[in-house]
Amino acid sequence: MTATTLTAPTAQALAEDHPEFRGWLALLTAVADESAVTGWDAVAPTVTASAIPALAGATLTLDPDLVNAWLRRLISVGAAAAPALAGAERLDALAALEAAMALDTERIDALADGAGVPREPLRAVLPLLAYPWLERCGARLAGSVDREHAHAWCPICGAWAVLAEARGLEGVRRLRCGRCGGDWRAEWLRCPFCGTDEHARLRGLVGDAGGQSRRADGCAACGAWMKTIATLGASSVGELRLLDLATVELDAAALARGWSRPSALGAPLNIRVVGRSRTLGSRMRRWWAR
Numbered sequence: 001m002t003a004t005t006l007t008a009p010t011a012q013a014l015a016e017d018h019p020e021f022r023g024w025l026a027l028l029t030a031v032a033d034e035s036a037v038t039g040w041d042a043v044a045p046t047v048t049a050s051a052i053p054a055l056a057g058a059t060l061t062l063d064p065d066l067v068n069a070w071l072r073r074l075i076s077v078g079a080a081a082a083p084a085l086a087g088a089e090r091l092d093a094l095a096a097l098e099a100a101m102a103l104d105t106e107r108i109d110a111l112a113d114g115a116g117v118p119r120e121p122l123r124a125v126l127p128l129l130a131y132p133w134l135e136r137c138g139a140r141l142a143g144s145v146d147r148e149h150a151h152a153w154c155p156i157c158g159a160w161a162v163l164a165e166a167r168g169l170e171g172v173r174r175l176r177c178g179r180c181g182g183d184w185r186a187e188w189l190r191c192p193f194c195g196t197d198e199h200a201r202l203r204g205l206v207g208d209a210g211g212q213s214r215r216a217d218g219c220a221a222c223g224a225w226m227k228t229i230a231t232l233g234a235s236s237v238g239e240l241r242l243l244d245l246a247t248v249e250l251d252a253a254a255l256a257r258g259w260s261r262p263s264a265l266g267a268p269l270n271i272r273v274v275g276r277s278r279t280l281g282s283r284m285r286r287w288w289a290r
């Protein structure tokens with residue numbers, strides 16, 4: 001479909017070109033580092049067969065120390081850019097993780113109020129707390145979700161697709177999730193948000209001068225837009241987050257023209273997070289850490 005594809009930039013290259021992204025890139029780097037921590041491998045959810053999204057109604061049993069340590073790291077990186085966030089290190093990590101997975105703004109605000117930290121920076125940073133675990137689930141459940149899923153929300157974690165890839169030489173349209181890496185096929189001439197296939201209502205909003213390597217398309221029926229990026233193959237979830245950031249000018253242009261995308265999740269998850277009873281070793285470590 002297109003000869004020009006877009007390769008994900010490195011975090012370093014993005015930081016050099018856009019100093020204003022540095023705070024966010026530091027958070028994404030912290031997520032990538034945490035995602036390499038093997039402790040998350042053992043955190044398998046109890047999922048309901050045939051649930052859509054696949055994680056809907058799941059119960060997650062995990063070691064509270066794992067989440068506590070990650071919450072403190074994430075908040076300390078966030079606090080480098082927004083010092084007022086520092087108080088969020090005291091949050092109940094399991095409640096914070098539940099709110100992050102649900103992208104539940106009311107609960108995140110309540111946590112912010114309880115910890116005496118401002119709401120806005122916590123709304124921005126806390127959702128990242130769920131990423132290491134959601135990435136594991138994305139990799140594990142990729143083969144078990146429907147390849148055809150006619151929605152703009154992720155069939156694994158319910159989040160709205162961060163962008164669409166026009167993938168490979170054929171330019172197959174794949175919607176991608178920036179939380180878990182979810183990857184599903186979508187029709188080109190149909191709005192994935194509202195399902196309309198009235199071509200007259202689907203329109204290109206902004207694109208790059210050179211052609212089709214990056215653009216944003218809108219749907220006049222529902223007012224939502226989707227970014228499309230031409231890629232050679234499937235991007236990794238880390239690459240998706242960098243591509244999303246590298247094309248933020250498309251979002252800004254769409255917003256400036258009055259287009260809007262739905263917030264929160266596209267489908268509810270209701271994941272329950274339960275703390276596993278601590279091992280003797282972790283109890284000892286906690287005792288010493290007091």
Ligand SMILES: [Zn+2]
Nearest residue numbers: 154157177180
């Ligand atoms: Zn997802």
Ligand SMILES: [Zn+2]
Nearest residue numbers: 191194219222
């Ligand atoms: Zn629509």
